[in-house]
Amino acid sequence: MPRKLERKPRIAVVVTAVFFVWLYLPIVAVVLFSFNDKKSLSSFSGFSLMWYDDLVHNGALLDSLMASVKIATIATLVSLVLGTMLALGLDRVRSRKTQVTLGAVTLLPLVTPEIVTGVAALLLFTGIGLKLSMTTVILAEITFSIAYVTVIVRGRLLGVAHEVEEAARDLGCTHFQALRLVLLPTLAPALVGAGLLVFALVFDDFVLAFFTTGVDPQPLPVRVYSSIRFGVSPAINAIGTLMLLASALLIVTALLLPRLFGRGSSSLDLITTGEPL
Amino acid sequence: MTGVVRPSRRSLLTGGMALGASLALPGCAYIRDDAPTDAPLPPSAKAEIDGDLIYFNWADYLAPKVVKGFQEEYGVKVIESNFDSMEGMYAKLAAGNQYDIVFPIAKWVVKLRREGKLRAIDPAQLQNAEQVFYPGSYFNEPWYDAGSQVSVPFTVYKTGIGWRTDKVSSMTGSWDDLWNDEARGHVFTLDDQDEALAMAALLLGYDVNTAKASELEEIKKLLISQKEYLRAYSSDDINNLVGGDAWVHHMWSGDFLYMKDGVAEDPTKFDFQAPSEGVPINSDAYAIPANAQHPGTAMVFIDYLLRPENAIKNMGYLYYPFPVRDALPAFAELTADAPACNVEISDLENENVFRLLGADEVQRRAAVWTEVKAS
Amino acid sequence: MAVSAQPRSAQRTSLWGWLLAVPSGWMAAFFVSSIVIVVLLSFGRTTNDGFPAFATSTANYRALWNEVYLELFVRSFLYALAAVVISVLIAYPVAYTIARHGGRYKNALVAAIVVPFFASYLIRMYAWKALLSDDGAVNSGLRSSGLSDGVTFLNTPWAVIGGLVYGYVVFMILPIYASLERLDLSLIEAGKDLYHGPVRTFFSVTVPATRPALFGGVLLVFLPAFGDFVTAQLLGGASTYMIGNLVQQQFMEGQNWPLGSAMTVALMVALAVLMVVYLRATSTQARES
Numbered sequence: 001m002p003r004k005l006e007r008k009p010r011i012a013v014v015v016t017a018v019f020f021v022w023l024y025l026p027i028v029a030v031v032l033f034s035f036n037d038k039k040s041l042s043s044f045s046g047f048s049l050m051w052y053d054d055l056v057h058n059g060a061l062l063d064s065l066m067a068s069v070k071i072a073t074i075a076t077l078v079s080l081v082l083g084t085m086l087a088l089g090l091d092r093v094r095s096r097k098t099q100v101t102l103g104a105v106t107l108l109p110l111v112t113p114e115i116v117t118g119v120a121a122l123l124l125f126t127g128i129g130l131k132l133s134m135t136t137v138i139l140a141e142i143t144f145s146i147a148y149v150t151v152i153v154r155g156r157l158l159g160v161a162h163e164v165e166e167a168a169r170d171l172g173c174t175h176f177q178a179l180r181l182v183l184l185p186t187l188a189p190a191l192v193g194a195g196l197l198v199f200a201l202v203f204d205d206f207v208l209a210f211f212t213t214g215v216d217p218q219p220l221p222v223r224v225y226s227s228i229r230f231g232v233s234p235a236i237n238a239i240g241t242l243m244l245l246a247s248a249l250l251i252v253t254a255l256l257l258p259r260l261f262g263r264g265s266s267s268l269d270l271i272t273t274g275e276p277l
Numbered sequence: 278m279t280g281v282v283r284p285s286r287r288s289l290l291t292g293g294m295a296l297g298a299s300l301a302l303p304g305c306a307y308i309r310d311d312a313p314t315d316a317p318l319p320p321s322a323k324a325e326i327d328g329d330l331i332y333f334n335w336a337d338y339l340a341p342k343v344v345k346g347f348q349e350e351y352g353v354k355v356i357e358s359n360f361d362s363m364e365g366m367y368a369k370l371a372a373g374n375q376y377d378i379v380f381p382i383a384k385w386v387v388k389l390r391r392e393g394k395l396r397a398i399d400p401a402q403l404q405n406a407e408q409v410f411y412p413g414s415y416f417n418e419p420w421y422d423a424g425s426q427v428s429v430p431f432t433v434y435k436t437g438i439g440w441r442t443d444k445v446s447s448m449t450g451s452w453d454d455l456w457n458d459e460a461r462g463h464v465f466t467l468d469d470q471d472e473a474l475a476m477a478a479l480l481l482g483y484d485v486n487t488a489k490a491s492e493l494e495e496i497k498k499l500l501i502s503q504k505e506y507l508r509a510y511s512s513d514d515i516n517n518l519v520g521g522d523a524w525v526h527h528m529w530s531g532d533f534l535y536m537k538d539g540v541a542e543d544p545t546k547f548d549f550q551a552p553s554e555g556v557p558i559n560s561d562a563y564a565i566p567a568n569a570q571h572p573g574t575a576m577v578f579i580d581y582l583l584r585p586e587n588a589i590k591n592m593g594y595l596y597y598p599f600p601v602r603d604a605l606p607a608f609a610e611l612t613a614d615a616p617a618c619n620v621e622i623s624d625l626e627n628e629n630v631f632r633l634l635g636a637d638e639v640q641r642r643a644a645v646w647t648e649v650k651a652s
Numbered sequence: 653m654a655v656s657a658q659p660r661s662a663q664r665t666s667l668w669g670w671l672l673a674v675p676s677g678w679m680a681a682f683f684v685s686s687i688v689i690v691v692l693l694s695f696g697r698t699t700n701d702g703f704p705a706f707a708t709s710t711a712n713y714r715a716l717w718n719e720v721y722l723e724l725f726v727r728s729f730l731y732a733l734a735a736v737v738i739s740v741l742i743a744y745p746v747a748y749t750i751a752r753h754g755g756r757y758k759n760a761l762v763a764a765i766v767v768p769f770f771a772s773y774l775i776r777m778y779a780w781k782a783l784l785s786d787d788g789a790v791n792s793g794l795r796s797s798g799l800s801d802g803v804t805f806l807n808t809p810w811a812v813i814g815g816l817v818y819g820y821v822v823f824m825i826l827p828i829y830a831s832l833e834r835l836d837l838s839l840i841e842a843g844k845d846l847y848h849g850p851v852r853t854f855f856s857v858t859v860p861a862t863r864p865a866l867f868g869g870v871l872l873v874f875l876p877a878f879g880d881f882v883t884a885q886l887l888g889g890a891s892t893y894m895i896g897n898l899v900q901q902q903f904m905e906g907q908n909w910p911l912g913s914a915m916t917v918a919l920m921v922a923l924a925v926l927m928v929v930y931l932r933a934t935s936t937q938a939r940e941s
Contacts, residue, residue, distance in 0.1 A: 011745065012744075012745035012746075012748050012749045013745075013749050013753070015741075015742065015745035015746065015749075016745055016746045016749040016750070019742055019745075019746050020764070020765075022818075023765070023768055023818075024768065025783065026776045026777075026779035026780050026783060027768050027771060027776065027779075029779040029782065029783055029789070030771065030775055030776065030779045033779075033782075039539055039540050040519075040540065040542065041516065041519075041520075041782040042519070042520060042782050042785065042787060042788050042789060042792075043542070054341065057341070057345060058341055058345075059345075059348070059354070059355075060355070060356070060357040063356070082674065082675040082678055083675070085671045085672070085674060085675050086671075086672065086675040086676070086679075088671050089671040089672030089675070090672070093672060098672070102672065102676060104924075105676075105679055105683070105684065106679065107871070107875075107927070108683065108687065108920070109683060110871065110872070110875040110876065111875055111879075111919075111920050111923045111924065111927070112687070112879070112916065112920060113879035113881075113895075113896055113899050113900075113916060113919065114879070115881070115896075115899060115900050115903055115912075116690055116899065116903075116912070116913070116916040117683075117686065119368075119690075119903055119909065119912070120686030120687065120689050120690045121682075121686055122368065122372055123686070123689050123693075124682070124685055124686045124689060125372075126372050126373060127689070131373065132369075132372060132373070132374055139682060140682070142678070142682075143678065143679065143682040143683045146675060146678070146679065148872070151827075151868045151871065151872060152826070152827055152830070152868065154864075154868070155827050155830065155831065155864045155865045155867075155868040156830055156831070156834075189830050189833065190830055193762075193826045193827075193829075193830055196766050197766070197769075197822070197823070197826060199770075200766065200769040200770050203770060204769070204770070204772055204773050204774075206774065210360075210361075210365065211368070213358065213369075214374055215331045215333075215356065215358065215374055215375055215376060216356075217356060217357075217358075218357075218358045218359065220772070221772060221773075221774060222358075222359065223336055223357075223359050224772060224774045224775060225361060225774055225882075226335065226336040226359035226360060226361040227335075227336035227337050227359070227361075228513075228774050228778060228886070229361050229468070229512050229513065229885070230335075230336075230512050230513060230532075231512075231513040231514070231515045231516045231532075232337075232778060233337060236775055236778070237775070237779075239772075239775070240771050240772055240775035240776070240779075241771075243770060243771050243772055243775075244767065244768075244770060244771040246770075247767060247770030247771070248767050248770070250770075251763050251766060251767055251770075252763070255759055255760075255763055362904050362905065364903075364904045364905060364907060365904065371703075388701075388702075391701075392701065462804075468885070469905075470905045470906075504890050504891065507889075507890040508807045508889055508890060509806075509807040509888060509889045509890055510890065516781070516782070516785075517785075519787075520781070520782065520785030520786065520787055520788055521785055521786035521787030521788070521791075522785050522786050522806055522807065635700050636698045636699060636700045636701065636702045636907065637700070639702065639906075639907050640698065640906065640907070640908055640911075643901070643902075643905060643906035643907065643908060644906075646901075646905070646906075647720075647898065647901060647906065648720055650893050650897070650901075651720045651721070651723070651724050651893045651898060652720060652723075652891075
């Protein structure tokens with residue numbers, strides 16, 4: 001019955017279509033020019049795999065790509081856990097003072113320019129004698145990402161009736177079960193969204209990463225940023241295309257996983273959201 | 278009840294950390310008070326492989342084939358990190374990162390040497406040393422490294438103006454051309470403090486390193502007056518010109534050659550001039566940090582790069598001259614079309630080189646540059 | 653309810669307590685301490701070698717009293733504000749279209765929005781630079797189709813704002829989508845009947861219903877946009893310098909970390925004040941409606 005419409009709100013659809021075109025225009029350009037047979041970035045003259053050839057033989061770039069994937073994956077998982085804990089805690093804590101103070105502290109990373117967080121992290125690590133390495137990059141990235149997870153998860157939490165959880169408790173669930181079977185499935189879309197966002201943020205980060213890298217292979221964006229001020233070689237388009245492919249694969253996998261595993265939770269989703277997953 | 282106790286416990290913890298941080302940090306590797314500067318020079322390593330090469334340089338500064346050749350010939354890996362500025366490079370070195378080879382610009386060789394951050398490089402260890410350290414070579418006593426103890430020259434370059442011959446016909450061969458009326462709204466200045474201030478200083482007849490308040494004030498006014506002609510401050514000179522946004526661009530000589538030879542579809546549309554008031558000349562060098570873990574491999578790497586055939590390959594990639602004796606004729610060929618881009622080693626003896634300045638001088642210059650960019 | 657709530661809520665607090673303790677501990681250890689360092693350094697000075705050193709000088713703060721810096725602050729604020737407004741104007745229609753008409757393809761569409769953000773912001777911005785340059789694809793297309801003689805897209809304030817939107821709009825779309833998707837959309841339909849118009853419905857039904865998400869989105873777009881420096885560096889012109897560029901310069905070419913720290917502290921205080929004002933304003937609205 002809600003599916004019946006008098007008239008499609010045309011403006012919204014038009015805006016959406018234009019948005020997708022605008023979003024993908026540079027993507028198309030990047031992919032197209034990665035196959036360009038000349039160095040030009042503005043005119044496509046012929047098809048060639050030369051830039052991919054360059055890439056494959058450039059061990060440094062592949063190492064960087066691996067480093068980026070590793071860093072982003074670990075940082076995403078840890079900050080999802082910590083950020084959700086923080087969001088839940090903030091939502092349920094009884095002292096308003098704690099809530100406001102902690103809420104403010106959590107938002108501080110968003111208010112701080114990344115270069116400052118980077119420099120401060122550098123000073124902190126050297127101050128406590130921690131040698132810069134991939135680990136320090138991951139530590140810094142997690143710290144910066146928790147804020148994003150907290151904001152998104154809280155956005156979804158605010159409005160989730162505590163009654164549903166109370167109801168589950170009344171029905172005999174332990175605390176933990178209520179968390180797992182009721183709360184987390186409700187939060188699932190927010191978690192997926194936050195996870196994807198954080199992954200993209202960390203994967204793409206260059207400022208924070210530059211200041212906290214040691215001599216391990218540097219994350220890819222650090223390399224890209226180092227060259228971008230002075231103009232880049234078209235091989236960068238090949239890098240961009242590969243990054244796109246790798247991440248598209250990751251996302252598709254992330255989206256398909258629930259389908260493969262989670263038939264059990266969908267019925268609860270019906271209760272909480274009114275819509276099957 | 279618990280809500281009241283926990284915040285105070287947490288704030289104690291936070292306070293404790295803050296106190297701890299402020300007490301611990303002065304002892305930290307980075308924050309220092311005026312440090313002693315005449316430490317004895319760590320001796321040069323022998324040129325023999327002692328592990329993978331940890332390499333720290335600008336991005337895309339060596340031909341990939343050359344690097345790959347090194348890896349294959351010696352069976353080691355080259356682990357690359359990049360910086361986008363000398364200050365960035367310095368920050369990582371000061372933080373204690375252990376790179377095996379770095380590529381400082383001349384004045385930074387002075388600074389790193391002074392702070393004891395470099396180890397000696399003994400030319401006698403390098404088989405190809407005489408390619409750059411031949412009798413009578415300028416590089417035996419370069420201005421930035423007395424006795425050439427800690428560095429081996431890498432490239433030399435100058436800064437001038439690149440322009441569109443089909444759009445602008447009123448060039449006068451002076452730095453004034455960056456205020457050209459025909460190119461109003463299509464002028465670009467390099468996004469580089471030293472370069473921009475030097476350009477204005479040369480136009481006014483001052484030293485490129487000036488930090489005198491009165492001269493800086495004039496430089497500031499001059500640069501602000503450029504804004505009505507200026508489209509942007511950008512170091513992406515090649516793409517700005519090729520993309521059609523720039524008609525007159527403050528530009529590095531090597532970039533112009535690269536553009537003309539490798540990127541532009543119609544090279545005749547472009548030309549380069551080295552203004553008559555004088556041009557900044559710059560050079561950079563190989564250096565091995567004192568805390569390098571594999572200095573031996575670094576020495577071998579430098580030796581490998583000094584081979585004329587590798588220098589020629591690098592020049593073909595970068596279009597900047599490598600002062601490797603047997604490779605120089607190849608560079609002369611490259612600049613045959615654009616003689617203004619040619620850099621003679623003797624140019625380094627002129628005065629227009631960027632020298633190391635004291636912190637307060639740098640800050641005066643930085644304040645000027647900030648005001649220019651922000652206004 | 654009240655009788656059974658007592659023992660359960662006692663259990664609750666300790667669980668929530670632990671939940672808060674671990675991430676707070678992390679934030680304290682890594683983030684708060686690094687902010688403390690920045691604050692301490694803001695009172696510092698630079699040695700003649702160029703090293704930052706702790707001190708007790710207010711010189712850096714005094715140096716901030718400069719009309720040029722104030723102008724930068726205002727400019728950055730306006731650019732970020734423009735980016736937020738445009739993002740909201742894009743986010744609602746897009747989120748609504750997907751939530752309402754996406755059907756089976758909802759997740760795919762959301763994925764389609766997020767996937768580009770994995771292709772490196774820098775590379776995509778650079779592609780825009782190539783596309784929008786005076787002789788680039790867009791202008792060539794405009795010229796050959798006779799629509800125009802060529803438009804100067806790059807190195808203008810709108811190029812920077814456009815770049816900011818491009819970089820951060822996803823932070824607005826995702827939360828609003830998550831919120832809209834949970835909403836019973838027949839509410840909106842009912843609202844349309846009640847308010848006789850899409851615009852009024854939007855403001856009277858949709859926005860209040862998605863308020864927390866909108867609030868989150870505004871923060872997630874405004875704050876990073878305000879401190880951004882890369883967009884202005886790549887796409888900006890001679891007069892689009894932003895606060896982020898200023899701060900970056902102090903830590904890099906300017907070699908003045910103490911001054912950069914002072915700027916950052918001032919910036920954070922200013923943004924905190926803005927946030928408090930925003931919070932007060934939006935919560936008052938909520939109470940009134």
